[in-house]
Amino acid sequence: xxxxxxxxxxxxxxxxxxxxxxxxxxxxxxxxxxxxxxxxxxxxxxxxxxxxxxxxxxxxxxxxxxxxxxxxxxxxxxxxxxxxxxxxxxxxxxxxxxxxxxx
Amino acid sequence: xxxxxxxxxxxxxxxxxxxxxxxxxxxxxxxxxxxxxxxxxxxxxxxxxxxxxxxxxxxxxxxxxxxxxxxxxxxxxxxxxxxxxxxxxxxxxxxxxxxxxxxxxxxxxxxxxxxxxxxxxxxxxxxxxxxxxxxxxxxxxxxxxxxxxxxxxxxxxxxxxxxxxxxxxxxxxxxxxxxxxxxxxxxxxxxxxxxxxxxxxxxxxxxxxxxxxxxxxxxxxxxxxxxxxxxxxxxxxxxxxxxxxxxxxxxxxxxxxxxxxxxxxxxxxxxxxxxxxxxxxxxx
Numbered sequence: 001x002x003x004x005x006x007x008x009x010x011x012x013x014x015x016x017x018x019x020x021x022x023x024x025x026x027x028x029x030x031x032x033x034x035x036x037x038x039x040x041x042x043x044x045x046x047x048x049x050x051x052x053x054x055x056x057x058x059x060x061x062x063x064x065x066x067x068x069x070x071x072x073x074x075x076x077x078x079x080x081x082x083x084x085x086x087x088x089x090x091x092x093x094x095x096x097x098x099x100x101x102x103x
Numbered sequence: 104x105x106x107x108x109x110x111x112x113x114x115x116x117x118x119x120x121x122x123x124x125x126x127x128x129x130x131x132x133x134x135x136x137x138x139x140x141x142x143x144x145x146x147x148x149x150x151x152x153x154x155x156x157x158x159x160x161x162x163x164x165x166x167x168x169x170x171x172x173x174x175x176x177x178x179x180x181x182x183x184x185x186x187x188x189x190x191x192x193x194x195x196x197x198x199x200x201x202x203x204x205x206x207x208x209x210x211x212x213x214x215x216x217x218x219x220x221x222x223x224x225x226x227x228x229x230x231x232x233x234x235x236x237x238x239x240x241x242x243x244x245x246x247x248x249x250x251x252x253x254x255x256x257x258x259x260x261x262x263x264x265x266x267x268x269x270x271x272x273x274x275x276x277x278x279x280x281x282x283x284x285x286x287x288x289x290x291x292x293x294x295x296x297x298x299x300x301x302x303x304x305x306x307x308x309x310x311x312x313x314x315x316x317x318x319x320x321x322x323x324x325x326x327x328x329x330x331x332x333x334x335x336x337x338x339x340x341x342x343x344x345x346x347x348x349x350x351x352x353x354x355x356x357x358x359x360x361x362x363x364x365x366x367x368x369x370x371x372x373x374x375x376x377x378x379x380x381x382x383x384x385x386x387x
Contacts, residue, residue, distance in 0.1 A: 014168060035170050036168055036169075036170055037170060038281070039281075041277055042277060042278075042281075045174065045273070045274055045277060046170040046171075046173070046174060048270075049170070049173045049174040049177050050170060050173055053173075053177060
């Protein structure tokens, strides 16, 4: 897909954008879905109309899908399986003194 | 278009109002006539919103993309929400106790007070964005002022609606800029749309007995006072869109606020009302 916004308009199909919605202050933006739009401003407006019409959010991000570099399913074994037997990476091997709060 | 023809069902109270004259009419309390005038003013606003919502709803499944179907459907739903609240308030003010459905579904063409702009049939997408830019900008200026209405209910309705109108303006302006400053074809079509819409916009800014009475009482605002700010805002959008503001039109639509409508209105109402009228009082 071309990264030139004008190229998206000349085709019948508009480029794909990924939408991230922050539900409320203090929470992270979470991926909500995707949509088509000819440029960033309209992507934001379309995201507002598609993903926040039931009060789902207070903030929106849109990212052109082609700008996202994603891990490949083929790499799943080498990327993620090695973490499976590293239980010591979880902070569960410490004795917490009784008078320490908020841990 | 004749302005002398009087349909028996035309809303008659406003015709008896003489600016500056005492509003006591024999057989009718001052309260009653003032209430009817206030209700007539609100009906103009509500009918504009309802009829344009009906036109915008036609875009669902016909827009350039499904995303735009949703965008225009959302605008239509905002307008229906405004109309519902305005109808309900009108029913309280005119003393008839009519509900929103009575106004929307059971009045005939001559009783609708909307301008011709909103009832005109759907054209191409560019034409719709130009119409929406004019209408939404008008509504935004209007509701900004009505938020200070002496009628607390209307002030509340306007304060909510002004946020909706602001988004409608943004959306329409976004598109007008892209179409005007886009391809040769989109530019030409947007320019044609501006010429098409020109004869219809004057009606939004024409004062009549009802709006003058509403402005006098502090309920409403003079339509003519909205023209300059609306034109300035639209001029700025057109500049960015590389579009020429159209010359003064050679004719102007008129009569909508008196219930005199164009041919398209009857067909629009037939589609809007036929279920409610075919099944009176049906609920689900």
